[in-house]
Amino acid sequence: xxxxxVDDSAIVLEKLAExxxxxxxxxxxxxxxxxxxxxxxxxxxTERVLVGLDLQRKA
Numbered sequence: 001x002x003x004x005x006v007d008d009s010a011i012v013l014e015k016l017a018e019x020x021x022x023x024x025x026x027x028x029x030x031x032x033x034x035x036x037x038x039x040x041x042x043x044x045x046t047e048r049v050l051v052g053l054d055l056q057r058k059a
Contacts, residue, residue, distance in 0.1 A: 024040050024041065026040075026041070026043060027039070027040050028040075028043065028049070028053070030053045030054075030055075035054075037052060037053045037054060039052050039053060047059065
């Protein structure tokens with residue numbers, strides 16, 4: 001499994017950002033297992049991020 005975390009240094013990771021169609025930072029992408037999920041912006045609420053990525057059920 002490859003995990004990439006793209007933050008405000010997306011300019012340094014321009015090719016990765018371009019290939020993944022990242023247009024905002026921070027962006028988190030979960031590709032597998034399907035379906036693909038993208039979280040863009042504030043990730044400070046861990047439970048909401050995990051639910052959004054379909055890694056945890058809503059409490």
